[in-house]
Amino acid sequence: MRTSLVQLVLIGLLASPAIAQTQPPTVPVKALMEHATHQEKALYPAIAKAAHITGDVVVGVELDETGKVTKYVLISGPEMLRSNAIDAAKQWTFSPVEVDGKASTVRSAIIFKFHDLYASTSE
Template sequence: MKTAIIVFTLLTFGCKGPVSGVHSTPKEDGPSFKFEPIHIKTWPASGPEYPAKAKAGHITGTVTVYIHVSETGQILKIYSDQGPEILRQAAEDYAKRFTFIPAKLNGRPTTARFTLHVVFDSNP
């Protein structure tokens, strides 16, 4: 039986200044800010589809999927650039089934990138 394990890495976001956890400490050369990360609003009801060719070929691995989330929590862009190519589309399709609560910067919603690691494993 093929299984998929999902691992989340919180996120990378596009703003200037130092970042440590959810608060930044003021530095002489940069601003301070409070960052609240993206939260998952709803999870997919089931895991990703394991592609038939990957199953037949016993192909396993981790696909890294980047999900750009808007200020309203909508998915703007999804792409993967790491992991077995045969598994990437299944991981991206799975990522499209999540919904999000947007990140906030200084109390205001902001766009951010959420990183999802989808592990395809052939062990039962």
């Protein structure tokens, strides 16, 4: 159910009224992860860890036909964790995603989980 909510939010947030009829298809998060060639971990901010801030940060992404991420949109997540998640998302790389047998521009999301208070901490 969460993936469905993420997909609905992506459609709304990444859509431009001028191109609303030519929106790229949204692929499930799990399907996108199969195309990830580099997954940068988001560092847990020291101040957030000290404050025991936990949660998921969802970053909406749009990939072009080559798999390059061309757009990033923050969908949700605790304020103190957002910037590190977006910084990490910008370093992710993907192989092209095919739709109907053709490399295509697609939308999806990357979910960063900040639940382990003993995870890596940013300086």
